[in-house]
Amino acid sequence: MTDPLLDAKQLSMRYGATVALHPIDLSVGVGEFVAIVGVNGCGKSTLLRALAEVLPAAGKSGVVRLHGASHSSRDAARLRAFVPQRPDLAAEFTARAVVGLGRFASAPSTDAVERALHAVGLQGKGDRLVTTLSGGERQRVALARALAQLDGAERPILLLDEPFAGIDPAEVARVVTALRAVAARGAVLCSLHDPGLARCIAHRALVLREGRVVADGPAANILVPTVLTKAYGHAMEESKSWIVPSLLPEPAPFR
Secondary structure, three states, X not given: OOOOOEEEEEEEEEEOOEEEEEEEEEEEOOOEEEEEEOOOOOOXXXXXXXXXXXXXXXXXXXXXXXXXXXXXXXXXXXXXXXXXXXXXXXXXXXXXXXXXXXXXXXXXXXXXXXHHHHHOOOOOOOOOEHHHOOHHHHHHHHHHHHHHHHXXXXXXXXXXXXXXXXXXXXHHHHHHHHHHHHHHHOEEEEEOOOHHHHHHXXXXXXXXXXXXXXXXXXXXXXXXXXXXXXXXXXXXXXXOXXXXXXXXXXXXXXO
C-alpha cells in the first residue's frame, strides 16, 4: 500500500501485567471501510482508542501516523475523529449544539452542522435537548458530531466503536450511507459485534483474539464460518434466515 492514510507500527497496550493489545502493524488507505470483530475483551476498543491516541501514556507503545506523519492533537483533530462505544451526551445541550462541538479544531460552520444532522436523519431534531432523545438518537448525535468535525477534511479518518448500538435497522442503513461517503474520500474503521453486518457493510475485516490480529483481508473472505469459529471459540454457520438492512449503492470511490 502506498501513502496510507493511517499507519500504525508496533502499536500495543498493557495495563499493569495484563497485555490488552499485542504489537500490531496496520496500514489503512483511501477508500477502505474496515470492520474490527472478535469476542468481548479481545482488544477491539483498545485498538481503536490506540489509533485515536486517547489511551493513557503508561503502558502504551508504538507509533501512529496520519497521512504519513505525526501531528499535534489539534492538527490531528482536523484529520481524525473518534466516537467511543458509550459517548457521554448527558449535558443539557441541544443536539445541534453538541454536533457543533465537533468543530472545536476548525472554524465554526453552521452548514457543516446541518449537513451532519441530515446525514444521520436528525435534521428535524436539532433543537431538542439530547437528554430528551432516545438512546439510538443520542448515538446518532455522537456520530453527527464526528461527521461535522471532519467536514471539509481532504482525507478524513473516522474511528468508531460499536457505532450502531441502539440504532434501528432503517437508521443503520442511513448511517452506513453516510459512513461510506466518508470512506470514499478517506477511511473508516469500526468495531462491530455482528460479523454478518460487518460483512455486509465493510470492504476489509480485522479479526482479533486475545489482543492479536488473527485474520486480516477482504471482509467477504475473512468473515466466514471457518475463520469466525476459531476467533469466537464457538461453532459458526451461514444462515439464510438472518436479516440485515437493505443498503443503498455505495458512492463512487474518491479519486
